[in-house]
Amino acid sequence: MGGMTLTLLLLCLSGTLSEDAGEDNLNDIMVQIQPEQGQDIENENKAHNQQVETAATTTTQSGCEPTIYTVMRELGAMEERLVATVRSLEGMRNRLEASESQVRSLNATVNELKRFNEDMPQVAFSATLGISGTIGPVSNEITLVFQRVLSNVGNAYNPTTGIFTAPVRGLYHFTFTAFDWGWTTMTGASLRRNGQVMVSVYDEKERGSSESSSNSATFLLQVGEQVYVALWRHGYRISDNENHYSSFNGFLLFPI
Ligand SMILES: *[C@@H]1O[C@H](CO)[C@@H](O)[C@H](O)[C@H]1NC(C)=O
Numbered sequence: 001m002g003g004m005t006l007t008l009l010l011l012c013l014s015g016t017l018s019e020d021a022g023e024d025n026l027n028d029i030m031v032q033i034q035p036e037q038g039q040d041i042e043n044e045n046k047a048h049n050q051q052v053e054t055a056a057t058t059t060t061q062s063g064c065e066p067t068i069y070t071v072m073r074e075l076g077a078m079e080e081r082l083v084a085t086v087r088s089l090e091g092m093r094n095r096l097e098a099s100e101s102q103v104r105s106l107n108a109t110v111n112e113l114k115r116f117n118e119d120m121p122q123v124a125f126s127a128t129l130g131i132s133g134t135i136g137p138v139s140n141e142i143t144l145v146f147q148r149v150l151s152n153v154g155n156a157y158n159p160t161t162g163i164f165t166a167p168v169r170g171l172y173h174f175t176f177t178a179f180d181w182g183w184t185t186m187t188g189a190s191l192r193r194n195g196q197v198m199v200s201v202y203d204e205k206e207r208g209s210s211e212s213s214s215n216s217a218t219f220l221l222q223v224g225e226q227v228y229v230a231l232w233r234h235g236y237r238i239s240d241n242e243n244h245y246s247s248f249n250g251f252l253l254f255p256i
Contacts, residue, residue, distance in 0.1 A: 121168045124251035125157035126150040129240035134181070136237035144189065144229045144238065146248040157250070163228045166221035170255040175216035176201075176229045178238045179245030187213060188232040194225050212245055220256065 129135070130148030145162035157164045166172065178201050180187040190200040201213035221227070229248050231238055240246045 121154065121170075121252060121255060123154040123156050123167060123172075125152040125154075125164065126249040127152070127157060127159055127247065128244040129238065129246045130244075132241045134237050134239040136231055137235045138231060138233050141230045141233045144231050144246075144248070146229075146246070148244065154252075157248075161228075162248070163226050164250055166223055166225045166227075168252065168255045169222050170220070171218060171253040172221050172227070172250055173216065173218045173253055174198075174227060174248075174250040175214065176248045177212050177214040177246055178203075178229075178231075179210065179212045180237050180239050181210045186236050187211075187238055188236040189213075189238060190230050190232070191215065191217060191227065192230050193219065193221070193227050198227075210239075218253065 127146035127150060128148045129144070129146055135142075135144065143162045145160070147159050149157070149159045152159070154167060156167050164174075174191055176189070176191055178187045178189045180203065186202075186204040188200065188202045188204075190197045192198060198219060199215040199217045201215050203211055203213045227250065238246055
């Protein structure tokens with residue numbers, strides 16, 4: 001049956017040619033197209049051909065109409081599917097463009113955070129007195145030198161002078177601990193910023209055991225401002241041994 005439809009379509013299409021092409025040629029074409037078909041079908045086709053030839057020679061194309069209608073309908077359906085596909089592609093393109101724009105924005109944020117992280121100064125130190133013995137009493141307040149460095153990221157702490165110098169303006173946090181052996185001694189020390197007392201420890205005993213005194217503070221430092229721990233004058237001491245009781249620690253919380 002498929003062969004018949006093809007035959008009809010071919011005849012329809014060649015109908016316009018039939019003025020130029022003789023009927024013999026038309027039959028030649030038929031034979032070429034269906035060379036392997038059986039005798040029965042060939043006979044059937046011949047009968048058909050005669051009908052169609054008659055129709056064709058009497059000029060009307062009425063025999064072709066159902067086939068063309070079918071083809072047109074299929075073309076129409078294909079066009080609908082094509083339109084739907086194009087619409088779906090447009091939707092996808094819009095979504096892709098939105099995603100790309102989002103990726104660009106996120107990438108910009110990531111780059112910004114990366115730069116911020118790279119530019120973020122790293123400042124932190126920790127040091128202990130590093131002596132086995134006692135410092136003090138002293139007649140004039142002295143800056144305590146915590147010589148044994150546990151860490152000194154950014155090298156803002158100087159273990160030779162005991163002075164921390166702010167490399168960037170920012171909020172810093174400091175802690176310090178002063179240890180003494182007790183008995184008849186007292187301990188007292190202050191955390192100073194450029195000479196100004198920020199926090200202190202004070203411990204006075206009539207008799208008794210050893211004791212540790214600690215304090216901590218968080219404050220703003222301008223670039224170059226100095227922080228250190230000072231031992232009070234007039235009778236105060238600070239001690240340490242291999243257990244490292246007395247320490248001075250600090251770090252940058254964040255730049256401002
Ligand atoms: C993200 O930004 C970096 C640096 O500007 C650039 O090299 C990279 O190509 C960007 N990536 C995307 C997906 O935009």
